[in-house]
Amino acid sequence: MLKAIIYKTNTGHTLEYAKMLSKDLDIPAYDIKELKKFKECLKIDDEIIYMGWVCAGRISGLTKINNGYKIVCTIAVGAYPDSKKNFETLRIGNNINDNNKLFYIRGGINLEKLNPLLKKIFKIVGRKLEKSDKEYNRELANMFIKGKSFVRKENLDKIEKYLKKIKDK
Numbered sequence: 001m002l003k004a005i006i007y008k009t010n011t012g013h014t015l016e017y018a019k020m021l022s023k024d025l026d027i028p029a030y031d032i033k034e035l036k037k038f039k040e041c042l043k044i045d046d047e048i049i050y051m052g053w054v055c056a057g058r059i060s061g062l063t064k065i066n067n068g069y070k071i072v073c074t075i076a077v078g079a080y081p082d083s084k085k086n087f088e089t090l091r092i093g094n095n096i097n098d099n100n101k102l103f104y105i106r107g108g109i110n111l112e113k114l115n116p117l118l119k120k121i122f123k124i125v126g127r128k129l130e131k132s133d134k135e136y137n138r139e140l141a142n143m144f145i146k147g148k149s150f151v152r153k154e155n156l157d158k159i160e161k162y163l164k165k166i167k168d169k
């Protein structure tokens with residue numbers, strides 16, 4: 001039985017998704033920083049959903065939580081568009097096994113919450129991509145230069161459908 005969501009966010013996109021999912025599934029969502037709080041409420045081996053932002057291909061916080069609770073579903077939140085290749089790289093690179101269903105959803109880039117150095121780096125990356133003749137790269141350039149959120153409720157539809165089926169098992 002699914003007991004809770006644990007999430008790790010850097011600039012807020014994962015938090016937004018975690019709140020929506022928590023409401024729809026009617027289970028609590030805990031920030032990974034609230035370790036003391038969720039340790040009191042959850043037992044080791046309780047089933048949970050883990051949501052983490054993607055940092056250089058890593059689903060942040062996942063290994064920490066994996067050493068305790070039973071993660072039945074992991075939701076990775078990144079900036080890049082979903083693709084089979086991106087998904088497989090995440091799955092393999094983060095050692096996601098068959099008992100842990102992985103989903104990838106798009107968060108975005110929140111320049112306002114990034115430190116000045118990262119902001120600068122993203123703008124440099126954006127300026128390079130901007131020159132590309134590929135529409136895909138120009139869309140990314142726009143995201144890196146201006147910042148953009150792709151958080152949409154409907155991005156959770158497929159995930160909720162899956163989770164509602166396993167929730168009370």
Ligand SMILES: Cc1cc2nc3c(=O)[nH]c(=O)nc-3n(C[C@H](O)[C@H](O)[C@H](O)COP(=O)(O)O)c2cc1C
Binds near residue numbers: 056058080118
């Ligand atoms: C240092 C850094 C590394 C990142 N690496 C990736 C990456 O490898 N793949 C990806 O899709 N997004 C990457 N991103 C983008 C974040 O995953 C994206 O902004 C996400 O929405 C952040 O979620 P949050 O707002 O909950 O922190 C990176 C962002 C930062 C700041």
